[in-house]
Amino acid sequence: MDARIWALAGISLVTVATFYLGYRSSRTASTTQDFLVARRTVRSRRNAAAVSGEYLSAASFLGVAGLVLKDGADALWYPVGFTAGYLALMLFVAAPLRRSGAYTLPDFCEARLGSRALRGLAAAFVVFIGILYVVPQLQAAGLAVSNILPIPTWVGSLVVTVVVIVNVFGGGMRAITLVQAFQYWLKLFAIAAPTLVLCMLFIGGGGLRGGHVTGLSEPLPPVFTEHTTLRIETPVLLEVEDTVNLVANGVVDGDKVSGSAYWTPLGSPYEVDVGTELHFYEGSAVPVVVGAPITNDLWLAPSTSGSDLVTTYSLMLALFLGTMGLPHVLVRFYTNPDGRAARRTTLHVLMLLGLFYLFPILLGALSRLYVPELLVTGSTDAAVLKLPTRIAPGLLGEILGAVLTAGAFAAFLSTSSGLVVSVSGVLSTDVLRGRVRDFRFATAIAGGAPLALAIVLRPSDISLSVGMSFALAASTFCPVLLLGVWWRKLTWVGAAVGMVVGGGLVLASLVLNTISDFTGRWAPAILGQPALITVPIAFLTVIVVSKATPARMPADLAQIRLRMHAPDGLGFVRDRAVARFGTPEERARMTDGRHRR
Structure with missing residues (x-):
């Protein structure tokens, strides 16, 4: 099959x-x-x-x-x-x-x-x-x-x-x-x-074929285990550690090529356009995308x-x-x-x-x-x-x-x-x-x-895309959650300003990084993962603005904090979903002080 x-x-x-x-x-x-x-x-x-x-x-x-x-x-x-x-x-x-x-x-x-x-x-x-x-x-x-x-x-x-x-x-x-x-x-x-x-x-040893496998600890680049033809689907910049003999059909470094080519470390990096076909011979060193470890010992x-x-x-x-x-x-x-x-x-x-x-x-x-x-x-x-x-x-x-x-x-x-x-x-x-x-x-x-x-x-490395989502979450909700649970002086004004500042910085980084991907990759690496800058700024903003707006703390603060930190057995929990969407019987039970455990 x-x-x-x-x-x-x-x-x-x-x-x-x-x-x-x-x-x-x-x-x-x-x-x-x-x-x-x-x-x-x-x-x-x-x-x-x-x-x-x-x-x-x-x-x-x-x-x-x-x-x-x-x-x-x-x-x-x-x-x-x-x-x-x-x-x-x-x-x-x-x-x-x-x-x-x-x-x-x-x-x-x-x-x-x-x-x-x-x-x-x-x-x-x-x-x-x-x-x-x-x-x-x-x-x-x-x-x-x-x-x-x-x-x-x-x-x-x-x-x-x-x-x-x-x-x-x-x-x-x-x-x-x-x-x-x-x-x-x-x-x-x-x-x-x-x-x-x-x-x-x-x-x-059942998976080894042809003997062309470079050990991961050796100071050598990875090699092709068989004759391989690749079609480039997105523009890439490639660099090589050893001289590579290949057959290229398409556009490399802005010039049309068709036939045998020799890539050397001195000529790196090589810019390969969409639609270009590259044929590599068995045992040939593998070019890698610029920025990745080029040899296995560096990897x-x-x-x-x-x-x-x-x-x-x-x-x-x-x-x-x-x-x-x-x-x-x-x-x-x-x-x-x-x-x-x-x-x-x-x-x-x-x-x-x-x-x-x-x-x-x-x-x-x-x-x-x-x-x-x-x-x-x-x-x-x-x-x-x-x-x-x-x-x-x-x-x-x-x-x-x-x-x-x-x-x-x-x-x-x-x-x-x-x-x-x-x-x-x-x-x-x-x-x-x-x-x-x-x-x-x-x-x-x-x-x-x-x-x-x-x-x-345009698709990118999946984990890198998800990493930006984590940076946004860490720069917006993390300060509000941590300080909301453990710091009594947090105000809604401080939380709102901190979320806007932290989230805005991450979104600005995302926009600049996306533009950079389409216009020559000029953005610094920190824009691809900005949490080291945005998270401390978000926390600091929340604290400073909350200190400046003490009158914005909720009137029932003590009751709210007691509900979050008291042991479950004391029965202080009041499910807000029941209060808003529950049946009359469920609301009555909540009013009577009983809750489902």
């Missing part, structure tokens, strides 16, 4: 399972609380699997391995940061956030600081962060589908969007909770089983240059603090019965994520040996999908590739579902009237807008 048929079968099975579980769960969803927070009845273990399922996105399944292939040791901060962010979330935010009784992030801002204006501003940032995060998921889905079928990349993006909208439309948070929990275990199996098989083949060692270290520290800060500001992550903690369950959920998430991230790292290292041609095209996110058939040609490789493709598709579906739910919840309650029909209308908007952007915008 052809490899494409196996992969298509895997995608189809994941899609059918997602539809079925979503339909089964949505049959019990009938109220606004079901759609927003699944009636706050999700227990810690299932919720931890659901959190992990939606958090392990395309950046985790494809992007981490692709970055390890290209950047080596420096890329290891991505899985470390993706996981460590939950430690900060568990220690400082999870339980107080749940005890606040809020049902969305903007609702927390209003509950803590008593400002409708701040709530509206927070809603705008939730929508923007959600859309910015969904776009790379849809682009990665297009990459996965176009890798197995000769169709445009937008088709895969459209398929994921339709599946997500249908599931969320049917039952909101209640519908996707079981789906996301199932998809975590599916993704873990889909990446763990092939990785273990490929590692056994590598260790046993294995962490960078020591000043600009790279600044970028690394900025990335660490964005990932560590950005997790607690991601709307689709925080909305999951509102579904726990109480604060203790929220903290226990976070502890389980740390274990589940730590287990998962072992495998993309191994796949990235193997990709450096067996699919080095991706360093030429810059399409390193495809490494996970292309690796199995290189190490294990034949039926085994096709099956392993199909399993990985199915897991990647599950990643697109689960993360996109969580993001669409969080954006739909905010749109339906802060822009519309909060009815079930409003939630469903908002779902169409929350899914359609990212689809349009995914088709229009």
Whole structure:
């Protein structure tokens, strides 16, 4: 059976399972609380699997391995940061956030600081962060589908969007909770089983062919393991360590070329235009995109240059603090019965994520040996999908590739579902009237807008795109959450100004960096990951403006803080979703001082 048929079968099975579980769960969803927070009845273990399922996105399944292939040791901060962010979330935010009784992030801002204006501003940032995060998921889905079928990349993006909208439309948070929990275990199996098989083949020598494999610790560039013809889909700047003999047809350095060419280190970098075909011979050194480690020993060692270290520290800060500001992550903690369950959920998430991230790292290292041609095209996110058939040609490789493709598709579906739910919840309650029909209308908007952007915008490294979302979350919501939970003098004016300043700086960096990509890549590296500058400025702005506006603190501050920090058993929690959307009986129980635990 052809490899494409196996992969298509895997995608189809994941899609059918997602539809079925979503339909089964949505049959019990009938109220606004079901759609927003699944009636706050999700227990810690299932919720931890659901959190992990939606958090392990395309950046985790494809992007981490692709970055390890290209950047080596420096890329290891991505899985470390993706996981460590939950430690900060568990220690400082999870339980107080749940005890606040809020049902969305903007609702927390209003509950803590008593400002409708701040709530509206927070809603705008939730929508923007959600859309910015969904776009790379849809682009990665297009990459996965176009890798197995000769169709445009937008088709895969459209398929994921339709599946997500249908599931969320049917039952909101209640519908996707079981789906996301199932998809975590599916993704873990889909990446763990092939990785273990490929590692056994590598260790046993079964994957070595032709002898043209450069050890990862050797001071040599990676080499092509077979004759390879590549078509350049986006303009690239390439550099070489050794002289490379190749055949080029297209445009290189602005000149039309057709025939044999010799690339030397003195002539680097070489600018290759879209549509150019490059043919490399077996055993030839691999050119790499400018900025990536050019030899394997440099790839294995962490960078020591000043600009790279600044970028690394900025990335660490964005990932560590950005997790607690991601709307689709925080909305999951509102579904726990109480604060203790929220903290226990976070502890389980740390274990589940730590287990998962072992495998993309191994796949990235193997990709450096067996699919080095991706360093030429810059399409390193495809490494996970292309690796199995290189190490294990034949039926085994096709099956392993199909399993990985199915897991990647599950990643697109689960993360996109969580993001669409969080954006739909905010749109339906802060822009519309909060009815079930409003939630469903908002779902169409929350899914359609990212689809349009995914088709229009140029794809980039998936983890880098997601990293910008983390920087935006760390520069906007993180200061408000941390200071809102632990600093009594925070005012809504300080929170609003800090969000505008921090978010504005990140968005300005995003715009400048995007313009730079289309006009010669002139922007400094810090604009690609600005958290090291924007997060301290955001915190400082919040503190200074709050100090200058003490009269803007809410009148019931003591009661609010008691509700967030008192033990759950004392019964101070008042669920705001019940107060706004609950039945008369539920509101009466809340008034009587009883709450569901």
